[in-house]
Amino acid sequence: MKTLLRPALSLFVLLSVITGLAYPLLVTGIAKTTFPVEAGGSLIVKDGKTIGSRLIGQNFSDPRYFWGRPSATTPMPYNASASGGSNLGPLNPALMDVVKGRIDTLRAADPGNTLPIPADLVTASASGLDPHIGIAAAAYQAGRIARVRGIELAVVEGLVAQYTESRQWGIFGEPRVNVLALNLALDGLR
Known part of the structure; x- marks a missing residue:
C-alpha cells in the first residue's frame, strides 16, 4: 500500500503545483505583458x-x-x-x-x-x-x-x-x- 500511495501523492502535489500555480502565473504574466488593459479589466x-x-x-x-x-x-x-x-x-x-x-x-x-x-x-x-x-x-x-x-x-x-x-x-x-x-x-x- 505504501508503495502505491507515495507515487500517487507525489504526482498529485506535482500536478497541483503545475496546474494550480505555475500555469496560471504564466498565463497571467503573458496576458499582462501582451494585453495590459484587457487583462486589467x-x-x-x-x-x-x-x-x-x-x-x-x-x-x-x-x-x-x-x-x-x-x-x-x-x-x-x-x-x-x-x-x-x-x-x-x-x-x-x-x-x-x-x-x-x-x-x-x-x-x-x-x-x-x-x-x-x-x-x-x-x-x-x-x-x-x-x-x-x-x-x-x-x-x-x-x-x-x-x-x-x-x-x-x-x-x-x-x-x-x-x-x-x-x-x-x-x-x-x-x-x-x-x-x-x-x-x-x-x-x-x-
Whole structure:
C-alpha cells in the first residue's frame, strides 16, 4: 500500500503545483505583458478615479445620458457577480409586463419621439451586463439628449458616430456604441 500511495501523492502535489500555480502565473504574466488593459479589466479611469469598465454596463436613468440595455441581474443592475439572463421566454407574461414598463419609461422621457423603440432598449442581454447599444438605440435617444442638454442634434449624432465600434474582427456582431464611453464624451463637451 505504501508503495502505491507515495507515487500517487507525489504526482498529485506535482500536478497541483503545475496546474494550480505555475500555469496560471504564466498565463497571467503573458496576458499582462501582451494585453495590459484587457487583462486589467478594461477599466475606464478619469482624473485618477476608476469610473467603470468597457466590458460591463452601468445604470443610467438621467435623461441627459444615453441609457444602456436593461440589466437582468438582481437585486442590483449590472452586478457582475449575478451575471445571467432573466430566463423569461418570449410568451411569458412577466416578460411582456417588464418590456411594457420599459416602453412606458422611454415614452415618458421623450414623449415627442415617434421612432420605433429598438429591442435592445427594452430587453436584457443574455449576460445582463451588456455595455453596448445598437446604432438604432443610440439614434432613438439622440433627440432627447440634445433637447435636455440644450445642444444641437448634429453634435450628439457626431459623438454617436465617433464612438461607434465596428463588428468584432470585421465579421461578428453588429456595429455598436459603448454607453459609458459615449456618456463620458457627452460630459466632456463644453
